[in-house]
């Protein structure tokens with residue numbers, strides 16, 4: 625049941641993502657407020673308020689215009705949100721081989737999932753992020769749901785904790801693990817992958833992981849590139 629998928633897809637390295645800026649507000653360990661988190665899981669239906677992708681790809685040539693004030697209003701944003709470039713995980717994972725950096729988009733309450741208690745639409749270990757050993761992992765967390773959520777890397781072991789526990793990898797957790805971040809809240813998780821190992825990426829808000837809000841992380845010594853593998 626806990627067996628990791630047998631292999632990682634070999635994915636071509638992708639360009640570094642530029643389509644969503646992130647902010648990191650972490651300070652300290654993030655665990656100071658562990659004791660008053662229970663019951664703070666703010667209610668509210670998951671509204672999945674995804675920010676629509678920009679449509680501003682059209683390049684407008686403004687010939688013979690002396691002053692180009694209007695150009696300042698043309699904000700061209702790569703329409704990567706809509707780019708389906710191959711394997712399912714391509715939307716969420718990119719890799720810079722020069723810096724050995726894995727960038728993973730980690731959306732809590734992503735639209736299209738089996739209910740809002742998901743990461744990138746996956747629940748109950750239904751997807752596995754595979755990363756190379758010693759890679760620099762950057763997880764861009766954002767909460768798309770009306771309920772507060774968080775993310776944390778924990779060991780791959782039962783029983784599933786009822787709320788945020790100690791991270792299995794130093795630094796591998798979002799701010800306010802137990803309370804979660806509100807809708808639209810972002811945080812950046814950065815850590816160096818170990819040589820190998822299997823882990824879970826869970827929501828630390830009480831009850832959420834136990835109700836299925838978790839996926840897997842595997843550090844595969846044979847992996848040259850990262851991949852998001854679907855299936856348990």
Ligand SMILES: [Cu+2]
Pocket residue numbers: 741772773774804827828829832833837
């Ligand atoms: Cu949650």
